[in-house]
Amino acid sequence: MRLLPILGASLVVVSVAAQARADDKPRESAKKHVEFGISVAQKGLWREAIYRWEQAAKIDPNYSAAYNDLAVAYEHEGQFDKARKAYEKALELEPENQLIRQNYELFKEINDRTNRRGSR
Amino acid sequence: MTARTAAAVASLALALTVSACSNFYEVPIETPIQPKMDVTPFQRVLIAGFLAGGSEDVDANLETVRLLRSQLRSKSSLRVIDADVLPLLELANEQRADKGPDTSAPASSGSSGAGSNGGGSGSSGSATPGGPSASQAPAAPAAGAGGKNAPKPGEAQHIRDEKDLQPLEGIFANVDFWKKIGEEYQNPLIVTGSVLFTAHARSGFVQREQEVIDQVGRRRVVPVRTYMERKGFILQPKFVFIDGRTGTTIYSESYKEEVLYSPQQATPALSSYFELMDRLVPSFLSTLSSQKIKGSRILMK
Numbered sequence: 001m002r003l004l005p006i007l008g009a010s011l012v013v014v015s016v017a018a019q020a021r022a023d024d025k026p027r028e029s030a031k032k033h034v035e036f037g038i039s040v041a042q043k044g045l046w047r048e049a050i051y052r053w054e055q056a057a058k059i060d061p062n063y064s065a066a067y068n069d070l071a072v073a074y075e076h077e078g079q080f081d082k083a084r085k086a087y088e089k090a091l092e093l094e095p096e097n098q099l100i101r102q103n104y105e106l107f108k109e110i111n112d113r114t115n116r117r118g119s120r
Numbered sequence: 121m122t123a124r125t126a127a128a129v130a131s132l133a134l135a136l137t138v139s140a141c142s143n144f145y146e147v148p149i150e151t152p153i154q155p156k157m158d159v160t161p162f163q164r165v166l167i168a169g170f171l172a173g174g175s176e177d178v179d180a181n182l183e184t185v186r187l188l189r190s191q192l193r194s195k196s197s198l199r200v201i202d203a204d205v206l207p208l209l210e211l212a213n214e215q216r217a218d219k220g221p222d223t224s225a226p227a228s229s230g231s232s233g234a235g236s237n238g239g240g241s242g243s244s245g246s247a248t249p250g251g252p253s254a255s256q257a258p259a260a261p262a263a264g265a266g267g268k269n270a271p272k273p274g275e276a277q278h279i280r281d282e283k284d285l286q287p288l289e290g291i292f293a294n295v296d297f298w299k300k301i302g303e304e305y306q307n308p309l310i311v312t313g314s315v316l317f318t319a320h321a322r323s324g325f326v327q328r329e330q331e332v333i334d335q336v337g338r339r340r341v342v343p344v345r346t347y348m349e350r351k352g353f354i355l356q357p358k359f360v361f362i363d364g365r366t367g368t369t370i371y372s373e374s375y376k377e378e379v380l381y382s383p384q385q386a387t388p389a390l391s392s393y394f395e396l397m398d399r400l401v402p403s404f405l406s407t408l409s410s411q412k413i414k415g416s417r418i419l420m421k
Contacts, residue, residue: 031421038145038419065420072417078152099144099418110151110413 030060064093150412162309169206173279174318177389212288295367302364310362323349352380355396
């Protein structure tokens with residue numbers, strides 16, 4: 001008899017976990033794209049990485065890491081407008097993330113310098 | 121029991137740290153920067169020569185031309201023209217003297233381009249037998265400070281500061297002169313300008329670290345402010361980019377860099393010159409060609 005409440009609680013926990021897993025499916029799928037993007041970016045295949053991270057952002061539009069990685073890739077390709085938008089989206093989703101902020105600050109330094117040149 | 125719990129907590133913390141660490145990766149990136157100037161109309165570049173002044177220990181005209189040519193050869197897609205270095209200071213002086221007190225009209229242009237047989241040494245302050253004469257080179261237009269301090273023809277004026285340089289800078293606006301040089305070298309992009317490399321000294325308080333041994337015999341490093349007279353150099357180059365097809369200036373930029381050494385250091389002027397130019401060269405190159413800025417960013421899972 002004493003086991004019944006424990007069993008009941010366990011069932012609740014399991015059902016909540018199952019629900020959470022169902023909610024995480026887009027994130028899991030997006031994460032696979034992100035991970036693959038990282039592995040190809042490390043080999044210098046930045047265009048393939050961009051494709052993967054764009055897919056990840058499409059699948060899970062709230063995935064800040066996908067936007068951060070996209071921003072880095074755009075920056076590497078010299079697409080500064082796209083990079084800025086992606087950094088801003090990543091920071092909008094995760095404003096307290098210091099890694100994204102650090103990337104963004106470094107990007108802004110270069111971008112500002114380029115803009116100064118353009119206005120001369 | 122307590123020790124075992126502590127060990128478990130520590131291992132859990134370590135595992136969490138490791139898993140957290142594997143969620144981001146530092147990657148090297150190269151950010152491409154577009155050139156400041158559109159150089160697509162040009163396939164070749166002529167580093168013509170510079171109005172140089174300041175320290176007599178360094179031939180800033182010759183050294184600047186050599187350095188920029190070698191940098192552009194390896195870091196730009198433009199072909200660098202190998203030509204004699206123009207003794208620009210002499211030419212500017214001659215043009216100014218030629219103009220005389222009446223600065224209203226430029227002198228008639230000569231039959232041959234100034235760059236065609238320009239001086240072999242390219243050193244400023246020395247007359248070059250093969251160099252273009254005052255009558256051959258077109259005169260510079262009116263140049264602000266007036267002609268009363270202009271040296272007599274044949275007299276080499278030494279540039280000591282910006283004030284000396286200013287009246288000679290009219291040569292950069294002499295469209296006929298640069299157009300002729302452009303014609304001589306099949307319309308390249310012409311790079312010229314001025315380089316002022318001057319010795320300077322500055323005295324004041326300098327903070328430095330000093331090792332001290334305290335009362336109990338421990339070594340410590342403490343910041344100490346000491347009055348010091350330091351000597352060094354200032355480099356002030358101005359790069360002028362001229363369209364060889366029209367003779368007009370299309371872009372120019374100025375820099376100022378300085379270095380100071382402690383009295384114990386005996387740094388040769390030429391070493392200082394290269395140290396200071398080293399700081400400016402990346403910016404100069406990024407005017408003409410796209411550059412890549414190396415850095416690193418964090419990728420996240």
